[in-house]
Amino acid sequence: MIDQTANVLKALGEPTRLKIIKFLSARELCVCELVEVLGISQPRVSQHVKVLKQASLVNERKVRQNSYLSIDEAVLKDAIIIPFQTLMQTRLDKLPELKAENQRFELLEANTAVTACKEGNKRKKFSGNSNQIA
């Protein structure tokens, strides 16, 4: 989930790919049209489109020898908002990928709101009772 979400965000986090997305939002375009419009090489377009397709951000419709690319605005929005918000809204203990991290985090939390930092511990000790992180 984390890796996949990161992947979608990363796919969009590149200027050339954002431009492709932007023009595809105007209308369906084939690779050679993107080449014309963006004024960049055909392999460069193909490679970026590949990344976008792998992230399921663009659809492809083959007509004759052309590869027409398009985006579904709603799907696109969902591609960003849903994975990210789902990740953010999922409880930490429901994320298997963060099992070890969350265990350490819960230890932190269990320790009556004391930080993991040694200075924090020191301060805590001074002020009375500490049971620390491990």
Add this chain to the structure above:
Amino acid sequence: MIDQTANVLKALGEPTRLKIIKFLSARELCVCELVEVLGISQPRVSQHVKVLKQASLVNERKVRQNSYLSIDEAVLKDAIIIPFQTLMQTRLDKLPELKAENQRFELLEANTAVTACKEGNKRKKFSGNSNQIA
């Protein structure tokens, strides 16, 4: 605008940084706590936090020698949704960064909906009046 939007998405498009964001959404944490929780080196945390700060995704509050990091859920949501949606909703001709690209695109559009592809043009001629694609 495009570069900046790409930058924000890129900052979030990395697993370690997403994890940091996820834990900061639980509560404010300092660098050394993130080190503990994530189980990774301190420079690694500092470096990723730097990227997140540069993208204005986390806030920093210095207390004693600690650097407490936090995120504002709303700001975070906006950091993703607003830049991206603004980009998507802004008319092509209002994006100075895409001036050249858009001029070529409008040429395409002006040509009675014919594609830039040579094959597309050929088809147009042959079929007399195919309103191609879109």
Add this chain to the structure above:
DNA sequence: ACATAGTATAAGTATATTATTATATACCCC
């Protein structure tokens, strides 16, 4: 002032990404 905790930065290395050039594949029309 000294020792220590917390954080930041520098240097180095390994890997990944981007872009270019050249080439291969697929498809269409004649």
Add this chain to the structure above:
DNA sequence: GGGGTATATAATAATATACTTATACTATGT
């Protein structure tokens, strides 16, 4: 099948990123 178009892939070079180790900086407590 030959010629041409559209796209994909391979090889390569340039650059960027992520991570580690070592070190510097800053603040704090004694």
